[in-house]
Amino acid sequence: MPIMTIEDFSFTYASAQTRSLNNINLKIKRNTITALIGPSGCGKSTLLRSLNRIHDLYPGNKYEGKVMLLNEEKNEMENILDIKKENEFIQLRQRVGMIFQKPTPFPMSIFDNVAYGLKISGIKNKGELAGRVEMALKGSALFGEVKDRMNKSAMGLSGGQQQRLCIARAVALKPELLLFDEPTSALDPISTAAIEELIVELKKDVSIAIVTHNMQQASRISNYTAFMYLGDLIEFNETDKIFINPEQKKTEDYITGRFG
Numbered sequence: 001m002p003i004m005t006i007e008d009f010s011f012t013y014a015s016a017q018t019r020s021l022n023n024i025n026l027k028i029k030r031n032t033i034t035a036l037i038g039p040s041g042c043g044k045s046t047l048l049r050s051l052n053r054i055h056d057l058y059p060g061n062k063y064e065g066k067v068m069l070l071n072e073e074k075n076e077m078e079n080i081l082d083i084k085k086e087n088e089f090i091q092l093r094q095r096v097g098m099i100f101q102k103p104t105p106f107p108m109s110i111f112d113n114v115a116y117g118l119k120i121s122g123i124k125n126k127g128e129l130a131g132r133v134e135m136a137l138k139g140s141a142l143f144g145e146v147k148d149r150m151n152k153s154a155m156g157l158s159g160g161q162q163q164r165l166c167i168a169r170a171v172a173l174k175p176e177l178l179l180f181d182e183p184t185s186a187l188d189p190i191s192t193a194a195i196e197e198l199i200v201e202l203k204k205d206v207s208i209a210i211v212t213h214n215m216q217q218a219s220r221i222s223n224y225t226a227f228m229y230l231g232d233l234i235e236f237n238e239t240d241k242i243f244i245n246p247e248q249k250k251t252e253d254y255i256t257g258r259f260g
């Protein structure tokens with residue numbers, strides 16, 4: 001079973017007259033990386049932000065269709081568009097974590113950044129907290145660099161380290177799906193390579209969707225690629241197929257750089 005299925009999904013922003021996404025159908029398979037690509041304004045971020053309903057931080061947006069998330073315990077798919085209660089939103093965003101374009105560490109210590117969500121989710125035991133923080137930092141390939149400065153401010157880390165810290169913060173909550181919104185566009189090539197390597201490593205434990213402007217990045221790290229244009233999903237397939245032998249002319253024009 002996929003971790004998520006997006007079914008006839010359309011989205012309209014509160015302030016907009018027309019839909020930003022039209023009838024999207026897409027499956028995100030477990031333990032794979034799915035890349036969302038397409039020209040500026042095609043709806044990549046809008047789609048990604050629908051998958052943990054982060055749009056709902058602002059009221060009045062219109063969702064149509066279904067976004068079904070696998071409940072592994074019950075072995076059932078549940079429609080996240082039915083969620084209404086605050087505690088259900090908190091739980092959803094733990095299960096479906098998000099990493100943004102600019103690293104967003106909190107102005108607190110490295111340890112507290114990672115412990116923050118764990119405390120909210122009810123873990124109070126100091127030993128357990130320390131263990132989970134260490135595990136998340138190891139899982140995000142950051143532990144070696146920060147183990148001697150856990151109580152120093154996270155703001156003193158480099159951009160690439162801050163982004164790995166944000167990944168550790170999400171990973172600590174043991175998410176089922178991680179959403180990356182252009183996670184390397186503010187980073188230098190060396191930090192970018194480290195984050196790409198980390199994302200590939202993470203897919204052993206978690207399913208991943210990533211928005212990227214960088215087509216080399218999509219072809220390097222993803223298993224599946226969705227090409228979007230003007231709010232439509234034009235083509236979705238295995239990444240090699242999309243980049244080597246796409247079915248749609250629009251996809252081919254985009255990946256060969258004829259527009260976008």
Ligand SMILES: Nc1ncnc2c1ncn2[C@@H]1O[C@H](COP(=O)(O)OP(=O)(O)OP(=O)(O)O)[C@@H](O)[C@H]1O
Nearest residue numbers: 013015016020038039040041042043044045046047
């Ligand atoms: N808060 C908003 N209110 C109204 N319309 C919005 C809002 N955010 C985005 N849009 C519109 O929704 C459409 C899709 O935008 P979106 O940001 O998802 O595209 P994108 O493919 O991620 O673009 P980019 O690559 O430039 O980030 C665009 O037409 C955009 O103008």
